[in-house]
Amino acid sequence: MLTFIGLGLYDERSITVEGQDALREADHAFAEWYTSELIGTTVDDLEAYHGIEIEVRDRPGVEQDPEDILAAAETGDVAFLTAGDTMISTTHVDLRLRAHDRGIETRVIHGVTAQTATSSLTGLQNYRFGKATTLPFPYAHGADGLPSSVTETIDANRAANLHTVVYLDIKVDRATRPGQNDEQQYDSPYMTGDVGASLLAERYPELLGVVIARAGSPDPLVEAAPLATLAEGDFGDPLHILVIPGTLHLLEADALCALAGANREDLEVV
């Protein structure tokens, strides 16, 4: 049995009770932190809290060489752990399909995702979000200006009056990448809200943005302001996410004023 368990967003207690029970009963546990990380804990703390040894794999150790994970799942109960929900993007669908092909039973125990927390903390209605996008570091993107994938998504959603979640790049494995000229100007592997806002402000300086910092932690921060203003902000520890709202319903505007410090005059209300 191969059980994919989402650890949720922050620390060793962000997992569901069901996930915790399955993890504690597993014979082997593997984890990967290359798609995201839990900021509020360490592998040592996770191991101590749940009473199980966790083997952390890099990307090649999951995607190219999962043989021993699958072999362990053929004869015992294996837990495969990631931040958030393990299957929310297609990253680990391949591993699930490989297991399926070998007749190994698989199961998914869901975790809280950044998408959920983003809607929940901002007061922006989950029904009113369009397609999401990811803003890469310029050194990863490799070309001048904003990627068209980002601007086209924001523009199409705004034209349809929808909100856009802009995931900010994470380059946990960048130490292994060939150095590029402008990489040095970013001192964190996590793109922060102010960096994301400054990149977007080149094109949309007046547009309202919402930074969500440390979603899922005990001290999340939500701040709404024009992107050029957010670009000057400091939102503390990672992880950060940006939202570009469409026009707002009245209750959404009330929430951004009360919970995110927005100025009413900066908001476009339907």
Next chain:
Amino acid sequence: MLTFIGLGLYDERSITVEGQDALREADHAFAEWYTSELIGTTVDDLEAYHGIEIEVRDRPGVEQDPEDILAAAETGDVAFLTAGDTMISTTHVDLRLRAHDRGIETRVIHGVTAQTATSSLTGLQNYRFGKATTLPFPYAHGADGLPSSVTETIDANRAANLHTVVYLDIKVDRATRPGQNDEQQYDSPYMTGDVGASLLAERYPELLGVVIARAGSPDPLVEAAPLATLAEGDFGDPLHILVIPGTLHLLEADALCALAGANREDLEVV
């Protein structure tokens, strides 16, 4: 302190460990089941499992008359519980803002949502979902044919090559509504996947749909087929959700074939 705690999708163990800890430490706990329900448990079982009395409120008891919830939160720790994530739609933002206005500290402990589980169980990539929509029972919709909110959302998403989550109507409180003529033909307050598919098949008989049943439970079911075929299906116990995919990436198509029983020839692959 007023802590909004999402219970997740299925039973008393779908809550996060953090949520469980907060619930067990609360002085008072309130819950509402009118936006959704936990199919795998009862209030009695929740109370016994978490060792706390839970007062269940109907919609007027939350939205019109929350005075005693707020009063309790002024002097003690109050937990407010819902299925999924409490703040994912704006339903309870109003209660949070009322607390905020009275100087009561609020906190959100997130829960797993149907949106997360839908992407995760189908293998459809979360980035490729557009706006979501809800398919109402015809008696609730009150007009002939599909609501334009549903068809316009599906059509716009498909034109942009995006997947659509179609939430299926829940009328837990319909016993209190004035009876309408065709209400009697539905014997469950939860719209099932076959009923949802049959309503959509009037307009889109050949279109691929994916039914997700019992997301978040130990025995979820995922089935992909043309809507006219799904309309003849039986997907077992609730809750059910429908997805209308856009054209598929290869790995998404592989996942629907392996995990959802799709026929390769029914799939539109990019």
